[in-house]
Every structure is written in C-alpha cells, then in structure tokens.
Amino acid sequence: MSGFFRSSDGCSIHREEKYISVCNQCDKSVCMLCMVSLHQGHTFTDNEQALTRYRDKLTLSLAVAEESLTTVQQEIQQITQHEQICYLKSDGLLITIQNRGKELKEELERVIQKMTREIKDSKKANLERIHTAHSTAKRQQSQITSYIKQAKAELTKNNLHNIISLYNNINNSVDEYHANDLDLETDTQYYKFKAGELQRENLEEMFGCLEAEVRKSTQENLYEYVEPARSCSLKQEYEGTDKLCHFKASDKGIASICPFKEDRAFFHDKTGKDLKLIRESGRVVRSLTANTKKSDITMTSNGLVLISCPDLCCIKTFSAEGIIRKFILTEDLHPYGIGVHFDTDTIVVGLVDTWDYNVTSSSKRLLRKYSKEGEIIQTIESVSKTLTGGTKSLIVSPYKVRINQYNGDIGVINWTSWHQGNILIFTNSGAHKFTYPPKTETEFEPHDIAFNSENQTVAADAVSKLLYLLSPEGGVLRTIYSCDHTPWSLGYFGRGKLWVGESDGTITAIRYQCKDKPSK
Structure with missing residues (x-):
C-alpha cells in the first residue's frame, strides 16, 4: 500500500x-x-472547509465500516456452524432413511434409492454455496479491515486528498458488502418424501415417525425465520368470506404486500432481493432490484414506494421511473416496520438499536413519525408498569407497522420472543389503545395486520394459520379465513378485499364481510 x-x-x-x-x-x-x-x-468548497467536512464524513463511514466488519465476522462464524449442521443433517438423514428403509417392503426400495440420491445432490449443492459464501465473506473482511486501519491513521493527518479517497473507498466497500446477498439457505425440499407420497396413499402412515424426525431436524436454521411444525386440521370454510383467486407469486415466502391498484400490488419475498409489481393473474408487471433483508414496504399517496433498509439504517424510495435513492437516514437505529398515512403522507417507522428480544433500560425500541419531506415530527416510546413499580418498553421488535387510513391509528406487529408476539395499537397521537392478545401466555405469532373502514383489524396468526377479525376495542369478533400455509403478509384493497401472502410463495385474494349480519 x-x-x-x-x-x-x-x-x-x-x-x-x-x-x-x-x-x-x-x-x-x-x-x-x-x-x-x-x-x-459544478459547485466547490475550499480545501480548509472541505478538510473539516470530509474528516467528519470519514469518521462516520469508519463507524459504519467497523460495524460491518463485526457483522462479517459473525457471519463467518455462523457459516462455519451452518456447514457443520449441513453435514449432520444430511448424514443423519441418510442413516435414518437407510435404517428405516430395511423395514419396508421391496416395492418401496426404488423410492428409498431416489430419495438418497436427491439428498446427496442437495448436500453437494448446499456445501458449494456455503463455501462460496465463506470465500466472499473472508475477502470482504480483509478489505474492510485494511481500509479501517488506513482511515484511523489518516484521521490524525491533514491530507485532504487521502481522506477523500479513503471516504470513497470505505463507502464503496461497505455498499458492496450490503449489496451481496450470501446464499446460506439449506435446501430441504426432498426431506419430506414428496415423490413417495404421490405414489403411495399409505406412505404417510408408513413413514410417519421418520417424517416427524426429519421435520424436527430442519428447524435448526441459523439465518432466517423457519416455520415450526404446526398441528394440522381440516380446512374450514367461513361464512361471509369468498375466495376470489389464488396464484403463485414466488418460490419463497411472501414477506410483505403493498396494494397499488384494484388488481395489482407490490410485494417482496423473504430473500429481499427484488421488489415486484404483480397482477392477480400472477403476471409480474415490473421488477426492481432491492437487496434488502428483513425489510418492509409501503407507498405514499402519489405512488412513491418506500422500503426500510435495516442493515443500512435508512429508508429508500423507488420512483415510478425506477430511480432508487436514500430518503431518510435513521442514524444509529435500524428501521424495520414502515407505514404511511395517505391524508398527510406522514411516515411511521419502527426503530430498534438492535434486533433481539432482550430489552434493557438502555435499549432503544420506538416508533418515529416523519413528514413527507423526511423531517422528524414525533417519537413514540410507549412503556408499561411492572409489578415492582418500574417500567418496561411495550415495543420489543417492531417487525411491521400498519396505518389505519380511516382514523389514523398505528398498528405494530411486535415480536416479543422466538415464535411469539402481540399486536400493539396506538392512536394517531401516540397513546396506547390496546394490546392483542392481552395475556402474554397466549400462544400467538402475528405476521401482519390490516385495517378496514369499520376500524376493525384483520390479524394473521402463524400458530393457527387463521385470519382473525378484531373489534375496534381489540376483542375477537370471528375467524374469517383458514390458510393452507403460514400467513406471512396481508394487503387490504378496500371493501373487504384482502390479499394473503403465504409461506409457500402463493397469494390468495379473498373478500370478507366487514359488518356482521343483523340477527333475525
């Protein structure tokens, strides 16, 4: 150097x-x-003023780079652990299948051999992706470490040209790290004996114990939300709810839906790679590269799409012309849920200092309102009293934020622990209105909510795979729909029409009755 x-x-x-x-x-x-x-x-700044300005910018970029370095190091450790899990899963499954297979009749031998071959192929493909991800992370670690060392040395000097060069190099390196979406997911599509199920009606009974063991082993995913095993029941039809259509939108679960027009909406799946506009026919009208994990999407009254970027601590905008730019910088807080009130284009964002379920007195878990120009209007930090007379934050992990367009209420999907959470409803001014469910011991895992013109709330629960209709006061009115898979996202179009995005990448459009029928 x-x-x-x-x-x-x-x-x-x-x-x-x-x-x-x-x-x-x-x-x-x-x-x-x-x-x-x-x-x-162009416009220019003299060297003396520029030196102060770019030294400050470099200091900020240095902090981001150090945080990115920590994340890369953690990912390297996780990748190593994931590699071990991949070996254990694949080898354990092969042993289990071979031992169980000896107990079956000769007519099942072909099925056993096919599954064994598919698992071996899946293992090979998984390890190749993991090794590629490991090499990429190592290269990024080395590059960022080098720039951090140079930046610390240059901050004590007055060489403006060197500081500007380092400022640009660090930003480019950090942006490259955040743009790279490491493929760390282990493919388990053949672990459920799909081929055999299609050939033998009684295969589920014969393989019952084996499938239970396999399902248990596939829960050890270190990186993404894994749908836990749920008790199954026959699907039920609900009075007052009509199924309009059903279509495949993605190979991955639908993480968020943002209605655009009567028959189309923006959505993105759990990978966060692309933001897509899709019709009810299943045809993708438009696709934009987003590369944002664990993000939420919403739209302003003039059609400007907003997307939260937790890793970059900012909100980005996607214009109709396809122009992407940073809109709101959330400083040292990570934005997750995001919603817009159309009347004023007020933006409400769920912010956390770190994404975990351990809330201490120094933790920052809050909602923040921004104007349509991106200026801070209000900060909402809601707390409740404890048994010892202290206080604790109601907001733990604000996964999604939704706005009631009819009265301005703010709804928060608040995850409180692993596969557990609640729904927080606040008034437009920030006062806490109600929590559902009111008791923390109730098994409930919300993934999205939607408001209607009656100020009722539709809640999507992953535990029961049901959509509940809640009253304006937070009580359960009735169940309106039962999903085939876990409901991950909702998009409300008005007049009872709702899109339901599920964990298998499908979207179902339904229309439910908002008002209860009068009793005879």
Whole structure:
C-alpha cells in the first residue's frame, strides 16, 4: 500500500497545478484547470472547509465500516456452524432413511434409492454455496479491515486528498458488502418424501415417525425465520368470506404486500432481493432490484414506494421511473416496520438499536413519525408498569407497522420472543389503545395486520394459520379465513378485499364481510 496515496498535493491530471478545492458533486479534489474543464458548472468548497467536512464524513463511514466488519465476522462464524449442521443433517438423514428403509417392503426400495440420491445432490449443492459464501465473506473482511486501519491513521493527518479517497473507498466497500446477498439457505425440499407420497396413499402412515424426525431436524436454521411444525386440521370454510383467486407469486415466502391498484400490488419475498409489481393473474408487471433483508414496504399517496433498509439504517424510495435513492437516514437505529398515512403522507417507522428480544433500560425500541419531506415530527416510546413499580418498553421488535387510513391509528406487529408476539395499537397521537392478545401466555405469532373502514383489524396468526377479525376495542369478533400455509403478509384493497401472502410463495385474494349480519 506504500504507493496507494500521492505524496504531494499536485493534480493527478494537470501535473503543473495543485489541488485548491473539492467538487461537491463528485467528491474529488480539483485544481483550477479541473474547475473550468472536467468539473465546469459544478459547485466547490475550499480545501480548509472541505478538510473539516470530509474528516467528519470519514469518521462516520469508519463507524459504519467497523460495524460491518463485526457483522462479517459473525457471519463467518455462523457459516462455519451452518456447514457443520449441513453435514449432520444430511448424514443423519441418510442413516435414518437407510435404517428405516430395511423395514419396508421391496416395492418401496426404488423410492428409498431416489430419495438418497436427491439428498446427496442437495448436500453437494448446499456445501458449494456455503463455501462460496465463506470465500466472499473472508475477502470482504480483509478489505474492510485494511481500509479501517488506513482511515484511523489518516484521521490524525491533514491530507485532504487521502481522506477523500479513503471516504470513497470505505463507502464503496461497505455498499458492496450490503449489496451481496450470501446464499446460506439449506435446501430441504426432498426431506419430506414428496415423490413417495404421490405414489403411495399409505406412505404417510408408513413413514410417519421418520417424517416427524426429519421435520424436527430442519428447524435448526441459523439465518432466517423457519416455520415450526404446526398441528394440522381440516380446512374450514367461513361464512361471509369468498375466495376470489389464488396464484403463485414466488418460490419463497411472501414477506410483505403493498396494494397499488384494484388488481395489482407490490410485494417482496423473504430473500429481499427484488421488489415486484404483480397482477392477480400472477403476471409480474415490473421488477426492481432491492437487496434488502428483513425489510418492509409501503407507498405514499402519489405512488412513491418506500422500503426500510435495516442493515443500512435508512429508508429508500423507488420512483415510478425506477430511480432508487436514500430518503431518510435513521442514524444509529435500524428501521424495520414502515407505514404511511395517505391524508398527510406522514411516515411511521419502527426503530430498534438492535434486533433481539432482550430489552434493557438502555435499549432503544420506538416508533418515529416523519413528514413527507423526511423531517422528524414525533417519537413514540410507549412503556408499561411492572409489578415492582418500574417500567418496561411495550415495543420489543417492531417487525411491521400498519396505518389505519380511516382514523389514523398505528398498528405494530411486535415480536416479543422466538415464535411469539402481540399486536400493539396506538392512536394517531401516540397513546396506547390496546394490546392483542392481552395475556402474554397466549400462544400467538402475528405476521401482519390490516385495517378496514369499520376500524376493525384483520390479524394473521402463524400458530393457527387463521385470519382473525378484531373489534375496534381489540376483542375477537370471528375467524374469517383458514390458510393452507403460514400467513406471512396481508394487503387490504378496500371493501373487504384482502390479499394473503403465504409461506409457500402463493397469494390468495379473498373478500370478507366487514359488518356482521343483523340477527333475525
């Protein structure tokens, strides 16, 4: 790296000139000739003022880089653990299948051999992806470490050109890290004996114990939400609810739905790679690259799509022309749930200092309102009293935020522990209205909510795979729909029409009765 920086302040293009200013548009040092040629029409800042400004910028970028380095190191550790789990899962499944297979009749031998081959192929593909991810993370770790070391050394000096170069290099390195979506998911699609189930009606009974063991082993996913085993029951039809259509939208679970027009909506799946506009026919009208994990989406009254970016601590906008830009910087807090009130275009964001379920007195778990220009309007930090007379935050992990467009209420999907949570409803002014369920021991895992014109709330529960209709006061009115898979997202279009996104990547459109029929 000895030759990485120029030792003098001479212009790299016009050798006889010296740097005298910094171009505000290009973040580069310029000489007098640069100002009237390559940078003509731009605005400039003199070196003394620019040195202070870019030193501050470099300090902020250094903090982001150090945080990214910690995350990369944690991912490397997790990848190593995931590799071990992959070996254990695959080898354990092979042993189990082979031992159980000896007890079956000869007519099942072909099924056993096919499943064994598919698991081996799946294991090979998984390990290749893991090794690729490991190499990428190692390279990013080395690059970011090098830039951090250089930045710490340069902050004590007054070389503006070096500071600007480091500022650009660190930002590019961090952006590259966040843009890379490491493929760490283990493929378990063949672990449930799908081929055999299609050929033998009684295969489920014969393989019952084996399938239970396999399902248990596939819960050890270190990276993403894993749907736990649920008790099964016959699907029930509910009076007042009509199924309009059903279509496949993605190979992964539908994480969030944002209605756009009567027959179409934006959505993204759990990978967070793409933001797509899809019709009820299942045809994708438009697709934009997002690369945002654990994000939420919403839309303003003029059709501007907003998406939360927890890793980058910001809210991004996606315009109709496909232009993506950072809109709101949330500083040291990570944005998750996001909602917009159409009347005022007020934006409400769920913010946390860290995504976990351990809330202490120093934890930051809050809602924040922003104007349509991105200015902070209000911060909502709701607490409740404890048995000892103290207080604790009601908000633990605000996974999603939804706005009642009819009265301005704010709804929060609040995850409180692993596969457990509640729904918090606040008034437009920030006062706590009710919590559902009111008792913490109730088994309930909400994934999304939607409000209707009667100020009722539709709640999607992963435990029962049911959609509940709640009264304006928070009581259960009735069940309106039973899902085939876990309901992960809801999109309300008005007049009782609702899109339900499920964990298998399908979307079902239903229409339910908002008002109860009068009793005869």
